[in-house]
Amino acid sequence: MKIEHGVIIIAGLLIFAIFGLIFSAPEDVPAHTELSKINQKGILAQEADNKEKLKEHASLMQEKITEIARKSLGLNIFMSDFFQSYFPMTDGSKMEVPEGKEPFQICNVAENIPIHLQNIVKTKKFQMFAEKYSDYPMELNLQDERWSESSFHYGLIANSDDGRTALTHFHVNSCTNQITDAERYFLSCHNNAKHQIFSTINKNDVLASLSHPDFCTIPLDSWRQSVYEYNQKIKEQLENHLPTIETIDKSYESVSAYQLELHRLDLLGDISSMYVMAVDDKQEIEEKIKKHDDLFGPLPEELLKLIEQRNEN
Numbered sequence: 001m002k003i004e005h006g007v008i009i010i011a012g013l014l015i016f017a018i019f020g021l022i023f024s025a026p027e028d029v030p031a032h033t034e035l036s037k038i039n040q041k042g043i044l045a046q047e048a049d050n051k052e053k054l055k056e057h058a059s060l061m062q063e064k065i066t067e068i069a070r071k072s073l074g075l076n077i078f079m080s081d082f083f084q085s086y087f088p089m090t091d092g093s094k095m096e097v098p099e100g101k102e103p104f105q106i107c108n109v110a111e112n113i114p115i116h117l118q119n120i121v122k123t124k125k126f127q128m129f130a131e132k133y134s135d136y137p138m139e140l141n142l143q144d145e146r147w148s149e150s151s152f153h154y155g156l157i158a159n160s161d162d163g164r165t166a167l168t169h170f171h172v173n174s175c176t177n178q179i180t181d182a183e184r185y186f187l188s189c190h191n192n193a194k195h196q197i198f199s200t201i202n203k204n205d206v207l208a209s210l211s212h213p214d215f216c217t218i219p220l221d222s223w224r225q226s227v228y229e230y231n232q233k234i235k236e237q238l239e240n241h242l243p244t245i246e247t248i249d250k251s252y253e254s255v256s257a258y259q260l261e262l263h264r265l266d267l268l269g270d271i272s273s274m275y276v277m278a279v280d281d282k283q284e285i286e287e288k289i290k291k292h293d294d295l296f297g298p299l300p301e302e303l304l305k306l307i308e309q310r311n312e313n
Contacts, residue, residue: 031064031068031114032111032112032113032114032115033111034064035061035064035065035068035110035111035113035114036108036110036111038057038060038061038064038110039057039061039087039088039089039110039111040088041053041057042054042057042058042061042087042088043088043091045057045088046088054087054088055084057087057088058083058084058087058088059084061083061087061088061110062079062081062083062084062087065079065083065113065140065142066078066079066140068113068114068117069117069140072114072117072118072120072121073117073120073121073126073130073138073140074121074130074134075130075134075138075156076134076136076137076138077138077139077140078137078138078139078140079139079140079141079142080139080141082141083141083142086142086143086144088110089108089109089110089144090144090146091108092105092106092107092108092109092146092174092175093106095146095147096147097147098147098148104149104150105150105175106146106147106150106174106175107150107174107175108174109144109146109152109174112174112177113142115177116152116154116172116177117154119172119177119178119179120154120170120172120179123170123179123182124182125168125182125185125206126156126168126170128207128210129156129158129166129168129187129210131210132166132210133158133166136158136159136160137158137159138156138157138158138159139155139156139157139159140154140155140156141153141154141155141156141157141169142154142155143155145171146174149173149180150173150174150175151171151172151173151174151180152171152172152174153169153170153171154169154170154171154172155167155168155169155170156168156169156170158216160215160216162193162215163191163192163193164189164190164191164192164193164215164216165189165190165192165216166187166188166189166190166215166216167187167188167189167190168186168187168188169186170182184201185201185202185203185206185207186199186200186201186206187199187200187205187206187209187210187216187218188200189209189216189217189218190216196232198218198228199277200218200276200277201277201279202277202278202279204278205218205219205220205277205278206218220276223306223309223310224275224276224278226306226309227272227275227276227306228272228276230272230302230303230306231269231272231273231276234265234268234269234272235269237265238262238265238266238269241258241261241262241265242262244258245258260295260296263295264292264295264296267288267291267292267295267296268292268299268300268303270288271285271288271289271292271299271303272303274288275306275307275310
């Protein structure tokens with residue numbers, strides 16, 4: 001009798017569990033499963049060239065990721081429709097390593113977005129960024145970069161009321177789900193009204209900015225501020241040069257001269273940016289300077305004077 005009584009209890013528990021599964025609400029579906037299913041429906045709609053269904057699934061995917069991100073990151077997250085250009089996310093087995101690159105594994109992403117977000121939250125740089133900007137609307141920007149070292153990009157962009165933004169990003173390996181740049185700091189401050197962008201990968205500068213009272217300011221010493229101002233001049237020259245391609249005659253000489261000037265300004269921009277960001281790799285800076293010297297002669301006098309001032313200090 002004791003054995004029969006035990007069997008009855010076990011059978012009852014099994015029935016209870018089965019009914020629990022049958023009557024479970026749709027929202028009880030695990031987040032990773034839900035995202036995977038939506039993405040698969042998007043793939044089928046794309047293959048069938050059903051644009052209406054594709055747009056419908058893309059919007060639903062965007063809505064679900066936003067909901068998951070708000071819970072995981074604890075921020076007032078929104079996503080722009082730009083995400084939909086990456087939907088549906090291609091099956092990892094169907095992506096190819098670019099020709100000329102060493103082979104590497106590429107895996108699926110959609111079902112792993114929740115774990116990616118959970119791993120991002122654990123990083124120190126996320127915690128510091130979130131602490132400063134948690135009171136601002138935060139855009140989550142996803143970009144599929146798996147063709148490059150199997151990475152998936154997560155950008156966070158805080159938006160102020162006066163049109164300024166503060167941006168940082170994270171890259172996750174699609175196969176290990178680990179943050180590949182957890183210890184590499186990046187911050188970009190945008191002032192849309194003044195059309196100014198200042199970015200840095202210097203950890204000390206990022207930390208100084210995150211503790212600065214201003215919305216997004218990357219504090220610089222007086223010398224680096226001078227180089228930054230020079231860099232802005234080069235940027236302005238580059239912006240003025242770009243549209244001149246429309247006005248020149250399309251002869252080989254004119255196009256070559258246009259491209260050379262473009263290359264020269266790019267090099268000067270890179271060199272001055274590396275000084276502004278206090279890049280540790282002196283060899284890389286020296287190589288760029290040598291490249292400029294070989295192609296265009298000595299650096300402009302203004303930049304040379306700035307470099308000399310630094311060496312004197």
